[in-house]
Amino acid sequence: MAEKLEAGCARPTGGPVGEPPPDEQQSQQPAMTKEVQKMIHVGKKAPDFTAPAYYKGEFTSIKLSDYLGKWVVLCFYPGDFTFV
């Protein structure tokens, strides 16, 4: 489900799965923005993504679609070490 990452200096990155390559993305910027706005609807599929993660002492990578078959609560928050 979650793959362990090698420790290193490079900062791991993730992002939406199925994102077009950078060149293509640039030329299609306006169309992309419009599409992105429409991607979240209740009753519709959650957009898939991968993201680096910290979990119980390990650096790992998470892919949303690996969690099919389970309930998932996905929470966004402004920043580490903040209150509220």
Place this chain on the structure above:
Amino acid sequence: MSVDSVFVHKMWNDHELAKMVKGGVPFHMLSDGGGKVGTVYGVYDEAAGVENRGRFLIDPDGVIQGYEVLTPPVGRNVGETIRQIQAFQLIRATKGAEATPSGWRPGKLTLKPGPDLVGKVWEVWKTDMA
């Protein structure tokens, strides 16, 4: 998930959160550098460079059943999130034969949608249950 790196997540968990929760955070702390995922989910504030407080409930089929987005100064109510998951799990278990009215909690009255219920909700559900 926040725009912080996994290294900052580790520091926050080990040095602060582990003092609130024994053993540290029991969930994966995800990193969204640049807010790429947050942008797709409509919660990334580009001007501030941070994510708003978005919370998405995703069912076992990968379908979004509900979401809530708050600006940063107001925190969430975790109890309400759990109540909603319990309600969605009941709906799923009954394959939609039952519905949970406003204010429903586990063990409380559910409704069975159908022609017989039309105009009769007032007989079983009162406003103080909302």
